[in-house]
Amino acid sequence: MIAELGHLALVMALMMALLQAGFPLAGAAGGVPLWMAVARGAGRAQCFFLLAAFGCLAASFALNDFSVAYVAQHSNSALPLYYRLSAVWGGHEGSMLLWATILGLWTLAVTIFSRSLTEDFVARVLGVMGLVSIGILLFILLTSNPFERLAVPPADGNDLNPLLQDFGMTIHPPMLYMGYVGLSVAFSFAVAALLSGSLDAAWARWSRPWTLVAWTFLTAGITLGSWWAYYELGWGGWWFWDPVENASFMPWLVATALIHSLAVTEKRGAFKAWTVLLAIFAFSLSLLGTFLVRSGVLTSVHAFATDPARGLFILVLLGVVIGGSLMLYGLRAPAVRDNARYELVSRENLLLLNNILLVTAAGSILLGTLYPLVVDALGLGKISVGPPYFDAVFAPVMAPVFLLAGTGLLFPWRSANLTAIAHRTRWLALLSLAAGIVTMAVFWSLRDIKTLATITLAIWLVVTAGYTLWSRIRLREHWLAGLRSQSRGVYGMTLAHAGLAVVLIGIALSGRYTVEKTVRLAPNETVAIGDYVFTFRGTTRVEGPNYTASQGEFAVRSGTREVILKPEKRAYRVQRNTMTEAAIDPGLTRDLYVALGEPMDNSAWSVRLYYKPFIRWIWLGGLCMALGGVLAASDKRYRVAARQKAALSATPSSATA
Amino acid sequence: MTRRHQRMLAVSGILIGIAVAAFFALSAFQKNLLYFYTPSQVAAGEAPKGYPFRVGGLVVPGSVKRDAGSLKVRFEVTDGPASVAVTYSGILPDLFREGQGIISIGQLNQDGVFEATEVLAKHDENYMPPEIADTVKHGADGKPVLDYQAWQPK
Numbered sequence: 001m002i003a004e005l006g007h008l009a010l011v012m013a014l015m016m017a018l019l020q021a022g023f024p025l026a027g028a029a030g031g032v033p034l035w036m037a038v039a040r041g042a043g044r045a046q047c048f049f050l051l052a053a054f055g056c057l058a059a060s061f062a063l064n065d066f067s068v069a070y071v072a073q074h075s076n077s078a079l080p081l082y083y084r085l086s087a088v089w090g091g092h093e094g095s096m097l098l099w100a101t102i103l104g105l106w107t108l109a110v111t112i113f114s115r116s117l118t119e120d121f122v123a124r125v126l127g128v129m130g131l132v133s134i135g136i137l138l139f140i141l142l143t144s145n146p147f148e149r150l151a152v153p154p155a156d157g158n159d160l161n162p163l164l165q166d167f168g169m170t171i172h173p174p175m176l177y178m179g180y181v182g183l184s185v186a187f188s189f190a191v192a193a194l195l196s197g198s199l200d201a202a203w204a205r206w207s208r209p210w211t212l213v214a215w216t217f218l219t220a221g222i223t224l225g226s227w228w229a230y231y232e233l234g235w236g237g238w239w240f241w242d243p244v245e246n247a248s249f250m251p252w253l254v255a256t257a258l259i260h261s262l263a264v265t266e267k268r269g270a271f272k273a274w275t276v277l278l279a280i281f282a283f284s285l286s287l288l289g290t291f292l293v294r295s296g297v298l299t300s301v302h303a304f305a306t307d308p309a310r311g312l313f314i315l316v317l318l319g320v321v322i323g324g325s326l327m328l329y330g331l332r333a334p335a336v337r338d339n340a341r342y343e344l345v346s347r348e349n350l351l352l353l354n355n356i357l358l359v360t361a362a363g364s365i366l367l368g369t370l371y372p373l374v375v376d377a378l379g380l381g382k383i384s385v386g387p388p389y390f391d392a393v394f395a396p397v398m399a400p401v402f403l404l405a406g407t408g409l410l411f412p413w414r415s416a417n418l419t420a421i422a423h424r425t426r427w428l429a430l431l432s433l434a435a436g437i438v439t440m441a442v443f444w445s446l447r448d449i450k451t452l453a454t455i456t457l458a459i460w461l462v463v464t465a466g467y468t469l470w471s472r473i474r475l476r477e478h479w480l481a482g483l484r485s486q487s488r489g490v491y492g493m494t495l496a497h498a499g500l501a502v503v504l505i506g507i508a509l510s511g512r513y514t515v516e517k518t519v520r521l522a523p524n525e526t527v528a529i530g531d532y533v534f535t536f537r538g539t540t541r542v543e544g545p546n547y548t549a550s551q552g553e554f555a556v557r558s559g560t561r562e563v564i565l566k567p568e569k570r571a572y573r574v575q576r577n578t579m580t581e582a583a584i585d586p587g588l589t590r591d592l593y594v595a596l597g598e599p600m601d602n603s604a605w606s607v608r609l610y611y612k613p614f615i616r617w618i619w620l621g622g623l624c625m626a627l628g629g630v631l632a633a634s635d636k637r638y639r640v641a642a643r644q645k646a647a648l649s650a651t652p653s654s655a656t657a
Numbered sequence: 658m659t660r661r662h663q664r665m666l667a668v669s670g671i672l673i674g675i676a677v678a679a680f681f682a683l684s685a686f687q688k689n690l691l692y693f694y695t696p697s698q699v700a701a702g703e704a705p706k707g708y709p710f711r712v713g714g715l716v717v718p719g720s721v722k723r724d725a726g727s728l729k730v731r732f733e734v735t736d737g738p739a740s741v742a743v744t745y746s747g748i749l750p751d752l753f754r755e756g757q758g759i760i761s762i763g764q765l766n767q768d769g770v771f772e773a774t775e776v777l778a779k780h781d782e783n784y785m786p787p788e789i790a791d792t793v794k795h796g797a798d799g800k801p802v803l804d805y806q807a808w809q810p811k
Contacts (some may be wrong), residue, residue, distance in 0.1 A: 234751075274667070344666070353670060360674045364682050371686075382693035384711065385686070392685035397678060518747050520728055578751040597728075597748030606728050606748050 003068045006056025007147040009049045010097075013104070014137040016046035020107075021130030024123035028195070036123035043107040043126050046133065050104035054097060057146055058088050067153035070094060070146040076159035076574050078546040086170040087160045093146035095173060099290060100136045102174070102181045103129070110185060110210075117206060124192035125185075132184050135317045143310040159546065159574035168228030176221030176248055180286035182214025183255060187283035190276045191325055194332045199276065204266035207279070209638045211262060215255045216629030222248050223622030234580030234595040236516070236610045238618055241390040246369045247289030250362045254282040257358040260351055268413060270340035270348055273333040274355070280329060284322045285362065291318070292369070343415035350408040357401045364393045402457045402504065405497060406464035428467055432460040444513065454508035461501035465494045492632030499624025506617030515611040518597070522604035529611045532558045532592060538603060539596075547572045549581070552596050552605065556585060569596045591615050691762060699765070700739035706765045709774075712741060713760035721755055734759065745773040752778040 020042035027035025057070070061084045066072040074090045089098040107129050114122045140146070163169070189207040193199045225248065230238045239245060258278040265275045291314045342348045368385045375383055410425050436456030440446050472490060473482030515529050523538035537553040549568040556563050565583035572579065582595040590613045597606030693711045694704040704710060714734035721732040728747055732755075733740045743761050753759060753776060763773035 344662075349666065352667060356667075356670050356674045360678045363675075364678050367682055384691045384693070386689060386691060388689040389682075389685045392689065393678070393681045396681055518728060520726075580751055600723070601725070608748055 002056050002059050002063070003065065003147040003149060006053045006060070007145065009053035009056060010137065010141060010145075010147070013046050013049035013053060013100070014134065014141065016042050016049060017130045017133040017137055019130075020046055021127050021134055024130070025127035025195075028120045028123040028127065031120075033119065036119055039123045039126035039130075040111040042130070043111045046130075047104035047108040050101045054088070054101040057094060057097060058085055060147075061085060061088055064157070066155070066157050067149050068146075069148045069150045072150060072154050072157045074158065074160050076157040076546065078574070079157075079160055079165070080545055082170070083160055083165050086164070089173050090160050090164050093140070093144045095177075096136065096140050096144050096290075097146050098174065099177055099181060100133065100140060102177045103133055103136065103184060106181055106185055107133070110188075121192055121196060121198075121206075124195050125188045128188035128191045128195075129184060132188070132321070135321065139310075139313050139317060143313055156574075159572065162547070162570065162572045162575065162577050162579045163232060166228065166232055168224055168232065172221060172224045172228055175217055175224055177290075179214050179216075179218025179221050179255075180248075180251065180290060182210065182217055183251060183279075183283045183286050186211040186214060186255075186258065186279045187325070190279035191328065194276060194328050197332060197335065199272045199336050201266050201269055204262050204272075204275065205638070208259070208262050208266060209633045209635075211255065211259055211279075212629050212633035215252075215259055216626050216633065218248070218252050218255060219622060219629060220626040222252055223619050223626065226622070227619045230615070231582055231584055234582045234608070236514075236582070236593050236595070236608070236612060238510075238615065241368075241387045243369050244293050246365050246390075247292045250365050250369075251282050251286040251289060253358050253362040253365075254278060254285055257355040258282050261355055264348055264351055268340045268342070268348060270338050270342065271352065271355075272338055273329075273336045274352075276333065276336075277329060278355070278359070280322075280325045281359070281362075284318070284325075285366075287318060287321060340414075342413070345411070345416045345418055347408055347411040347413050347416065350404055350411055354401055354404045354408065357397055357404075361394060361397045361401070364397060365390065368393070399453075399457070402461065402500070405500065406457075406460045409464045409468045409497075425467070428463050429460070432456055432463050435459045444509075448512055451508050451512045454504055458501040458504040458508070461504070462498050465497040465501075469494050487635050487637065488631045489635040489637075492628040492630070492635070494628070495631060496625045496628030499621045499626075499628055502617050502621030502624055504621075506614050506619075506621060509614035510612050510618065513613045514615075517609045519607055519609070520600055520604055521607050522602055525604075527609065529609060532556055532611060534594070534609055536605070536607065539599075539605065542568065544570065546574065547579075550596065550599070552583075552594075552607075554583070554594050556592055556594075563592075565592070565594045567594045567596045569599075586616060588616060589614060693760075695736045695739075696734055696741040697736055697739040699741045699769075699771070704765060706767070709762065709764050711760055711762050712743070712771055713758065714740070715758050716753070716755050718755040734761070741771055742769075743771045743773050743776075745776050749776055750778045754778075 019038055023035040023042070024039035027033070027038070060068045060071050061075050062081065064071070064075065064077045064084075066075075070091060070093050074087045074094070075084050079087065087094075089095045107126065110122075110125060110129065114125070117125075186207055189203065189210065193203045222245075225245065226238045229240065229245075230236065258275065261271050261275040261278055264271045340348070368389050372383050372385055375381060410421055410428075433456055436452055436459050437446065439455060439459075440448070440452045444451065446452060469486070469490065472486060473479055476482035476485055517527060517529060519527050521527065521536040523536060526533055526535045528534070533556070535555045535557070537555060539550045539552045542549045542551045547570040549570040551566050551568045554565040554567070556565060563585045565585060567583035568581040570579040570581060571577075580595050582593055584594075585592040590611060593608075593610035593612060595608040597608060599605055691709060691711050693713065696712060696714050698704055699712055704712070712734065714736045717733040717735050717740055720740075721730065723730050729744065730746070730749065731742065731744045733742050735741075743763075745761065745763075750759075757778055759776055759778045761771065761773035761777070762775040763771055766772050
C-alpha cells in the first residue's frame, strides 16, 4: 500500500512538473501574468509530492517491506535502522529518487527566496527547473521505478553493500546531490536569462548566491567522499581517479570557474556569454556524472545493451538538455553585449585565463573517463586509463591555476601596471619563496623540487590572500574598524583561497613522505616506521549486528606515548562479503594507519601499515573552502538587495489595497 | 580593449589551452594506456613481453599457493580454454577468492609467468569484470565455457 502511494505521489509530482514548466514558460513568452503565477504554486506542490514519494520509499525500508524489489535488493532485517534509511539511496532507483527530491527542495527554495526577482524571470527559472524535473521523473517512472513490487517476495533482503554501511557514506551522496542538483538552479537562471534576453549585472547577482551554495555542497560532498575512501577502502589512498570520483570532480572544476566568472559579470559586466556557457557546461557535466555513476555504463558499456530503454533514455535526455541549451545559446549569445572595457593586463584577463585552464582540466578528465567507453563501444579493444594518465595531465594544467589564483588578486580591475605591481609585491614573492625553502630545508629536504614548488605555491596563495585582506583593512583608521567593514564575500574568498593552500600542502607532503609497509606479522612481532614501533598482539573474534569480525590489536609506541589500534576484517553474513576496517590514529601532522590483510598460518596476518604526514590537511582545506563558500553566499548585499526590492514592490501594492 | 581584441584573446587563449592539454593528454595516453588480454591471447603469444598490460579471468580453484615465510602468492587465472600463471607479492584484495573473477596488472617475464604489480577484484559478490564476462560468454564454440555459478563460494 505504501509503495503504491509512493508511486502515485511520483506521478502527481510529474503532473505538477508539467504544470510548472508549461504555463509559466508560455505565460512569460506571451506576457500572461496569470499563467506565470502558476510557477510558485506548482513548484511547491511538486516538492510536496516528491517528499511524499521519498517518505514512502523510506517507510518501505523502515518497515522491511521486502515485496518491494528495490528494498529486497538493498536492505535486510538485520540491518540497523539508520543504515536501512540510508539504503534508500544505496542503489540506482533510490538515488534517482533522491536526485528528484533534492531538485524539489531546490525548487521550493527558489519559490521562497525569489521575491526580489521580476515575475517573468521567476516564471522562466521555475519553468526551466520544471523541464529538468520532467526529464528526471519520466526517467524514474519509465525505466527505474523504485516502487516496483516482486510477485514472490523473499523472506529477507539482500542487504546493503557493506562498503555503504558507514556514516560517511550515509551523508556523502545527499551532499553531493545537493551540489549536482544545485547547479541546475544556476543552469535555469542562465537559460531563463537567454530566453528573456536580459543578461545584465542583476542577473549575475541573483545567480551568484545559488551557485555559491551549490558549489559549497559539491566541495563538501567531494571532501567527504575522499575522507570516506581513505578510511573505508583500506588502502590509505584519498583519491583514485576512479570514474565515479571524476564524475563529481568535473562539475566542481567548471563550477569553480563559474563562480569566478559570475563575479566578473556582476562587478564588471564582462564575460556574460562565457558565464552562461559555463553554467550550461557545469549542469551538463553533473547530469552526465549522475548517469555515469548510476547507469552501470562504467562497469560495462554492455549495461546499455542489457537495458536498452534506460540507456536510450539517458542519451536522449542528455542530448535534449545539452543540445537544446547550446542551441538556445547559439541563437541568443551573439546578441549579448559586454559593455566593460579592460586592458590586456588586468584582473579580468587573468580570471579568464584561469577559467580556461579550469575548463581545460575538466576536459582532460572527461577525455580520460570517456575514452575507454568509446573505444570499447566501437569494438577497438579494451583499455583502461589509470591514475598515471590523470597525474600526468592534471598537474601541469593545474599548476598555473594555483599560481594565478594568488597572483590575480594583486591585479586591479580594468587595467594594471605590471612594473608597479611587481615593485609593490616583490617582497611578497620573496617572502613566499624564502618561507618555502626554509620550511623544506628544516623539516624535509631541498632536493624534492616538486614538493618545494608546491609548498611555495601554497604559501604564495596564503600570502596573497592575506595581503589583499590587509590592504583592504588598511584603508580604515583602526584595524578593528577595518576588520568589521569587510563584507562576508571578502572573508569567504580569503578563507577559500587559504583552504586551497591547505589542500595543496596536504597533497604535496602526504604524497611525497608517506611510508608504507606491507608485512607479515605473527603475534607479538614488531615492526618500526621511523620512530613508531608497531607491536601486533594478535586477533580476537567480534560479533557485529550483521557481520562477524576478526579484530586485531596493535600497540603503537613512540617515545613514552602508546596508542592501541584495532583494525578489523569483517565478514558480512548476508552478502558474504569481506571488508577491511582500517584503524587510524589521526593527528594534525601525521596519521598512523593499520589495515589487516589476510590470515596466514600460525595466527600470523599480512598487514598494511602507513605513516601519512599531513594527510588530514587535504580534508581540512576542503572544509575551509566549503566554509568560505558559506560565508560568501551569506554576504549581506544579496539579502539587502532582496529586502529593498521586496519593500519597493510591497509599497505600491499595499497602497492600492 | 575593444570587443574584437577581447574575443581574439579569448579564442587564442582557448586554442593554446586546448593544444597544450591535447599534447599532455596524448603523451600521457601513449605511456599509460593499459590493454587487456585474455589468458587465451597470452597463451597464443599475442601479449607483449616486457611491457605492462592487464590480464583477467577466474582464479582456478586449488591453484592458489602461498609462500610460507613471505607475502608471495602464486595462482592461475583462466578464461576456459587457457590459463596463465600469476605471481604477486603483497596483500590480495578482500574479495580475492578461488573461482572469483579478477584482473591483474603487470608484465610477462621470460618464463611466461605474469608478474603482477596489482590485483583487482571488485567489492561485489556478483561482479564479474566486464572483460571476463565477455570472454566467458563468447567462448570458442559460442557456448558459455565456464560454469561461473558453480564456483560461487558456498
